[in-house]
Amino acid sequence: MNVDNYLYLAVILFVIGAIGVMLRRNALVAFMSVELMLNAANLVMVAFSQQYGNLHGQVGTFFVMVVAAAEVVVGLAIIVTIYRTRRSTSVDDANLLKL
C-alpha cells in the first residue's frame, strides 16, 4: 500500500495546525490547532504502522491520545479560569509573564 497520500494529508493538517497556533488569538482555537498538529503526527504514525505491518506506530498513537486528553483537561481548565478573571480568551491579553 502506498502511504504517500496519507503523509501529504498529514503535512497539510500539521501546517494548518501550526499556522493556527501562530496566527489565531482565540485561546480555544489555538488549542484546537494544537490538537490538529497532534493528530497529524498520529496519522503519520498509523500510516507507517500500516506500511511496515507492525503495531509500534499504533501503540505510539494511543500514548499521544492519552497525553492529549490529559492536556485538554488541564488546558481547558486554565482557559476557563483565565476567561473568568479577565473576561477574554485572547492569548495576547495573557501577557503578564514577562519582565
Next chain:
Amino acid sequence: MPMIPLETVAPVAATGLFSFAWLMIALPATGALLLLLVGKPLERIGHLIGSATVLGSFGVALVLFVQQLGLPAEARAISLPLYQWFTAGNWSINIGLLVDQMSILFALLITGVGGLIHIYSIGYMAHDERRRRFFGYLNLFVAAMLILVLADNYLVLFVGWEGVGLASYLLIGFWQHKPSAAAAAKKAFVMNRVGDLGMTMAIFAMLAMFGSSAFVDVNQHAEHLDPLWATIIGCLLLLGACGKSAQVPLQAWLLDAMEGPTPVSALIHAATMVTAGVYLVVRSHAIFAMSETASLAVVIVGTVTLLVGAWIGTSKDDIKKVLAGSTMSQIGYMMLAAGIGPDGYAFAIFHLLTHGAFKANMFLGAGSVMHGMNDDVNMRHYGNLARYLPITFITFGLGYLAIIGVPPLSGYFSKDHIIEAAFHASPVIGSLALIGAGVTAFYMTRLMLMTFLGAKRWPKSVHPHESPRVMTIPLMILAGLSVVAGLAMNGWIQEWLEPAIGSHPHEVEWLPTPVGMLTMLVVALGVAASWFVFGRSDIPATAPVSRNPIIIAGRNDLFGDAVNQALVVGPVGHLARGVVLADDKAIDGAVGTLVATLGGLSKQGRRTQTGFVRSYALTMVAGAAVVGLLLLLGQMA
C-alpha cells in the same frame, strides 16, 4: 666570654602537692571566667572574687615554694604533664607545667604583687562603674602570666605570651571613652605583634631544629645546634623579648600604655608583663650560650634601652611617664645582665624581683597621689605633698631609695651586682651602666622633689588627701618588700637558681667593692645634681621652653614615634594606598567592565521575552524547522 654549654638539671615528675600546681593558673582563670561571663549578678562582690582568686593562687605558690625549699637541689625542678595538646607528623606538643626554681619565684612575684595590686584596686577603682570588669581583666592577666612562666615548652609559653598581650590591650584601653586610651591600647597591641613575629619564628625554627619546643629538649640538644641557627633563633627570641619588654627599638608603646588605670601600670607595665622578655632570654639560656652574637645583641639592646629609658625619665612632667621611662631603663639593666651570660642570669632575675616590688610600690604610690589630686598627673602641679600624703610619701620614699640603690635597700644589691657583672664583661658596658645609675638617681630625685617637696603649686580647687586604708596597706607591704627583698635574697638566690638556669654562683660581696663604691659616688652625684637643678628654686607651673636638644629629645621620647612613622608607618601607608588604588582601578575596573557587558547583553536578550504566546509559538516552529533542516542536511551529506 667563653661559650660553655650550661648544665641544667632535668625536672622530675610531680608528686604529692605538686600535682596541684595547675591550681595556681586555674584559680584566676576561673575568676576571670566568672567575672566576665556571669557578669551583672556579681557586680557587688566582683572585686572580692577577683582578689580572692589571686590570693588563693599566691597561697598555692607559697606552699609549693616551701615544699621546694625542703627538697634537695637536684629534685626541685618539677614537671607536671597535663595532657597532649596535638600531634602532627613527628611532633607531639604536650601541655605541661614546669615548676622549677625560677618559675616559682615568678609565680610568687606575680601572685604576691598581683594580689596586693588587686587589693589596692578595690580602693582605686571604687567609683568606677565597670569595676567588676576591671577585676575580670586583671584575673585574666594573672592567669595568662602564670601560664607564661609555668609552661614547660615554648608553644604553651606563647599561649600565655599572647594572653598577657590581650589583657594588656584590654586594660590599657580600659577607659575606652578616651580616644587617647583606645589609641594607646591599639599601639601597644600592634607593636607587640612585631615582637610576636620574632617569637613565632623562633618557635618554628626550634621545632625544625630540635623536633620539639619543650624546654627540656631544647636545653638538651642546644649544644649540637649549628652556630648560625643559634644566632638566628637567639635574635628572633630577642625580637620577641624587645616587643614584650619595651626595649629599643620596640619601646614606643610603653609610654602611651600609661593611659591605662594606674594599678594596671603597676602590675602589667612595671612588675610583671614587661619583664617577660627577661624571663624569655634567661629561659632560653641554652640557645644564647651557643651564640656570642645573639648574647652581644641582648647586651647592646639592654644597654641602649637603659640609657634611653633614663633619658626619657629625666624630661617628662607626667609622673607616670617618668616611672614608665624608669621601668624601661630598669628592664634594660635586666636585659644587660641576661645578655652577659651565666654570670648575669641570676642577677637579672634578682633585679627583676626587687624591681617588681619597688616599682609596683612607686606606681601605686603615684596612683595614690593622683587619687588625692583629682587624677592630675602633671608633677608641675604637685609640690609639698609630703605634708598631705604622709603614708604615700614614706612608702614612695622607700621605693625611691631602693631604686637609686641606697644600701641596704633592695635595689642596691640587685643593681650593684649587674653593674659589677657588666664591668667584668666589658669596661665600656660597665661604664654605660654606671652612667645609667647616675641618671636614675637624677630623675628619681627630680620626681621626689617635684612631687613631695618644695612649695605647693596646685590650684585652690584641689584638696590633696591621703588614700583609704585599702590602698595604703598594700603600699606599706610593698615598701617593706622594697626594703628587705634585697637583703633577704642576696645570700641564696644564686645558688637557688643555679640548677634551673645554669649560672655559676660566685662569692657575694656584702661590703661595697670598688665598683660598688664608685656606683654610690655616681648615685650621690646624680642626687646632688638633681637637687642643684630642681631643689633650690621654685618649679614653674608650665614646662619652660627649652632649646637644649637633650631636653627636647627627652620630652619627645627620643622621637621614637617619629622614627616609627618615617620608617614603618609612612612607607606602609603609601604601599597600602597604592594597593588600594590598584584594587580600585585595575581589579575592580576589570570586574566592573565584565559585569556591565554581561548586563548589557542580557538587557538585549530580555527583549525576546515579550509575553505573547503566539510569538513563542513562532519561535518554537522556527526552531523545529531549523532542527528539521539540519537533520535533512545531515542525511544528504
